[in-house]
Amino acid sequence: MTEQIREQLSALLDGELPRDEMxxxxxxxxxxxxxxxxxxxxxxxxxxxxxxxxxxASQSFAARVSAxxxxxxxxxxxxxxxxxxxxxxxxxxxxxxxxxxxxxxLAASAAAVAVMLFRPDAEPIAQNVPASLETxxxxxxxxxxxxxxxxxxxxxxxxxSTPMVRRNVLSSLLAADSGITRVSYEMGQAP
Amino acid sequence: xxxxxxxxxxxESMKSREPGDDVAGLPAGTEQSDLELVRRAQRNERGAFDLxxxxxxxxxxxxxxxxxxxxxxxEDVAQEAFxxxxxxxxxxxxxxxxxxxxxxxxxxxxxxxxxxxxxxxLDYEAELSESEQNNVTxxxxxxxxxxxxxxxxxxxxxxxxxxxxxxxxLRTAIVLREIEGLxxxxxxxxxxxxxxxxxxxxxxxxxAIDRALKPLLD
Numbered sequence: 001m002t003e004q005i006r007e008q009l010s011a012l013l014d015g016e017l018p019r020d021e022m023x024x025x026x027x028x029x030x031x032x033x034x035x036x037x038x039x040x041x042x043x044x045x046x047x048x049x050x051x052x053x054x055x056x057a058s059q060s061f062a063a064r065v066s067a068x069x070x071x072x073x074x075x076x077x078x079x080x081x082x083x084x085x086x087x088x089x090x091x092x093x094x095x096x097x098x099x100x101x102x103x104x105x106l107a108a109s110a111a112a113v114a115v116m117l118f119r120p121d122a123e124p125i126a127q128n129v130p131a132s133l134e135t136x137x138x139x140x141x142x143x144x145x146x147x148x149x150x151x152x153x154x155x156x157x158x159x160x161s162t163p164m165v166r167r168n169v170l171s172s173l174l175a176a177d178s179g180i181t182r183v184s185y186e187m188g189q190a191p
Numbered sequence: 192x193x194x195x196x197x198x199x200x201x202x203e204s205m206k207s208r209e210p211g212d213d214v215a216g217l218p219a220g221t222e223q224s225d226l227e228l229v230r231r232a233q234r235n236e237r238g239a240f241d242l243x244x245x246x247x248x249x250x251x252x253x254x255x256x257x258x259x260x261x262x263x264x265x266e267d268v269a270q271e272a273f274x275x276x277x278x279x280x281x282x283x284x285x286x287x288x289x290x291x292x293x294x295x296x297x298x299x300x301x302x303x304x305x306x307x308x309x310x311x312x313l314d315y316e317a318e319l320s321e322s323e324q325n326n327v328t329x330x331x332x333x334x335x336x337x338x339x340x341x342x343x344x345x346x347x348x349x350x351x352x353x354x355x356x357x358x359x360x361l362r363t364a365i366v367l368r369e370i371e372g373l374x375x376x377x378x379x380x381x382x383x384x385x386x387x388x389x390x391x392x393x394x395x396x397x398x399a400i401d402r403a404l405k406p407l408l409d
Contacts, residue, residue, distance in 0.1 A: 003394075010394040013246065014368065015224030016375045022227065030238040040245040041401045041408065045350055046218070047249045049369040052347040055256040055265055055339050057248035059408055064266075065244050065273045069237075072274075 006038060013042050036062075218372040225289035232280055240280070244273055247290060251297050258301040262339055268304050272297040345407055353403040357396055364389055365396035 008025050011017040017025070029035050040062060047056070225246075231239035251272060256265035276296050283292055354362055360382070367378045375393075379386045 006398065007391060007394040010397050011375075011390050012224065012242075014218065014375065014393065015220030015222070016390060017224070019227065026231065026236065026238055029242065036241065036245060038401060039242060040248070041404060042397045043246045044249055044346070044408075045397055045400050045404070046369045047253075048347055048350045049354075049366075051250075051253070053343060054253040055262055056343055056346065057252040057269070058266060061248050061252065061266055061270070062241065062244045065248075065270050066237075066241050068270060068274055069240075069277050 005035065009035060009039055010042055013039065013046070218368060218374075220374050221290075222288045226285050229280065229283055229285070229289055232277075233283075240277055243289065243293075247293060248273075250290070251293065254294065254297055255301050258298065259304060264304060268300055269297065272300040275300060342407070346404065349403050349407060350400055353400040354396075357399055361392050361396040361399070364392035365400075368393050 005025065005028060008017055008021055009029075012022065012025060029039070044056065225243065228239045228243050232243070248269070252265050252269045255269045255272065256262050259265055259268060272293070276293050279296070283289070354365065357365070363382060364378060367373045367381060368375075373381065375386045375389045378389045378393075382389065
């Protein structure tokens with residue numbers, strides 16, 4: 001091991017090593033145990049000077065941590081979920097379906113289904129469905145009550161969509177149905 | 192950033208310091224260097240995380256031992272804290288200094304240990320067999336280590352003696368760096384020499400102290 005490399009190591013500990021020198025040094029550290037020992041010793045010197053006394057880590061400590069990480073690379077052992085969660089930002093704990101992209105996708109899908117079901121200018125669905133479904137298809141025609149339900153549905157689910165999605169869907173509905181315009185207007189006027 | 196109620200006071204090494212110190216208790220430049228190591232570790236360079244362990248192992252063990260008041264468990268709990276930190280590393284965005292983040296994980300881990308210790312039945316020893324009781328006693332005797340205290344004191348004396356024996360320019364450089372927390376540039380200005388000379392002096396000082404420490408640590 002040359003002095004130059006150890007000097008780089010010393011500078012690395014101090015945060016004074018230029019980035020372009022770091023890569024090569026890191027690769028050397030990966031395969032040179034004595035270099036790693038020296039790094040640990042330099043750190044111990046600083047710690048002793050700054051805060052003398054107290055318990056210090058044993059010589060094998062860092063190696064044991066490294067081995068423990070290698071033994072459980074998938075993160076399935078040692079720490080309970082609660083313990084790990086305590087040290088994680090909230091974003092990591094958000095359920096899959098609550099994540100913004102998923103929420104947007106869900107809201108867009110729901111809105112698309114709603115538009116297809118309640119589309120005012122659609123051909124009567126009953127023409128192509130069995131008689132047993134005819135009653136349902138008839139009730140799906142655009143009436144003020146349906147428009148109101150649809151508007152309520154959109155409002156209720158708006159928390160799961162982005163403003164742009166909400167605006168696009170609502171705009172198309174408003175353009176197609178004056179009943180919804182009235183409902184939305186009334187909701188906008190509500191205290 | 193996550194807040195922690197009843198956050199324990201930092202140890203002596205984390206009190207506010209003089210110029211150049213932008214991270215509690217750590218010399219100048221450390222934060223950026225740590226961030227670089229974290230970024231590398233996040234790209235699966237395991238060696239980078241190993242360096243962070245080497246760098247902070249004594250600080251974390253010391254902290255945990257102080258919180259637990261039980262040296263026997265200190266290393267196990269410190270190890271658990273490092274493992275948790277490694278697993279959560281993907282979420283570290285650099286909003287705080289790495290050591291501040293690690294410090295919180297270590298404190299949480301120590302607290303969990305204390306809480307689980309309090310949940311243990313007090314009369315559990317009554318259920319142990321004689322041989323198990325002997326093992327427990329032996330372990331307690333072994334781990335309640337005056338040896339650790341002695342070693343720590345020996346290290347302190349050796350480091351101080353080695354520093355006393357350094358040539359003045361090396362001694363000044365290492366003291367300005369490690370105790371005063373100055374950056375290389377600040378030290379260069381204070382000692383009226385190039386930054387490269389500061390880097391070399393600090394390295395040579397560390398080498399001399401390391402040679403004196405080696406028999407103790409091997």
